[in-house]
Amino acid sequence: MKKNQEALGTVERPLESAYDDHLGLVDIHHIELYVNNAKQAAHYYQTVFGFEVIGYSGLETGVRDRASWLLEQGNIRMVLTSPLTGDSPIAEHCRVHGDGVRDIAMAVKNVYTAYEECIKRGARGVTEPGEIRDDNGVIVHAAIATYGDTIHSLIDSSGYKGLFWPGFKERSSRITTEPVGIEFIDHCVGNVELGKMNDWVGFYRDVLGFSQYIHFDDSDIATEYSALMSKVMAGGRGRIKFPINEPAKGKKKSQIEEYLDFYGGPGVQHVAMLTGDILDTVSKLQSKGVEFLTVPTTYYQTLTDRVGKIDERVEDLERLGILVDRDEEGYLLQIFTKPVSDRPTLFFEIIQRKGARGFGIGNFKALFEAIEREQDKRGNL
Ligand code: FE2
DSSP: OHHHHHHHOEEOOOOGGGOOOTTOEEEEEEEEEEOSOHHHHHHHHHHTTOOEEEEEESGGGTOOSEEEEEEEETTEEEEEEEESSTTSHHHHHHHHHOSEEEEEEEEESOHHHHHHHHHHTTOOEEEEEEEEEETTEEEEEEEEEOSTTOEEEEEEOTTBOSSSSTTOEEOOOSSOOOOOOEEEEEEEEEEOOTTOHHHHHHIIIIITOOEEEEEEOHHHHOOSSOOEEEEEEEETTTTEEEEEEEEOOOSSOOHHHHHHHHHTSSEEEEEEEEESOHHHHHHHHHHTTOOBOOOOTHHHHTHHHHHOOOSSOHHHHHHHTOEEEEETTEEEEEEEBOOSSSSSOOEEEEEEEEBOOSOOGGGHHHHHHHHHHHHHHTTOO
């Protein structure tokens, strides 16, 4: 298996000491999506994905330019934000990109020094460090730009005892939330333009002090059409993982090019959410109507030969469409939703790790063929 893995991709797991932790990155603090209708999106992520609505900020809480809904499941906080007028930058973001991830916000130990270090190393500042206060204390916040119109907020909320952020008030929904077992964000993947992957790899390495984790090139993950290249950058002592994809030349349009066309440039392609019981999570999501990519039944006929002994029954995995991959440390189970809005852009991955720290390279071919079938239906291949 090890030999096979080496042949498939360069696995470069950095040692703890390889991380340059000048930013004091702690973890992902939250993700914020800019969406056209946050009120309805909150209902969707609650009833379909099992996130609980816990907070709201908007006109009723004294915020005049936007409405934001705060949702939570496991350790994941998701903020859904819509513009309240047509002339706001949020409205422009929604016009250009449709619904998508605006901010992968990171908790840091000291926002002032983290921001200063980022700027010194070449980051473009979006918001200078500042303190946001209410009766519950203070949040220190700054933001820097990453690919496209995506940003990274840098946040220290250790001095804040309130719900989430000044301006947010507790809010619950009349319907009961049924969590699906999603616990953490495992990784967030960015799609960038052809030829730009290494620039962004350099940004995460030089500006944020990340290390390269794994590299896949087009010989690993080309199907007949949908070639791409990918490098995985890891930071915060390996806790935060950001794979970066760029299109590679295939016979027809790469899935990454399709994304770039419809998102209007680079942006977050998918957010992978970790569960401790993928069979249960995916059963629940499917019963709520989540559409997943499916692979042909032949995938399951050769599964045990490929990945060896696993705890799950192959029939259960096949019924739910869950994919399995093994590396030298263990195996992982994963499945990908179809895009969650009408534009073929953002989607989600559900992943369970049983030792494996990779990203399912052994599934790329089956997966990309599934994506191509969808692209073909959309007339985008
Ligand atoms: Fe992924």
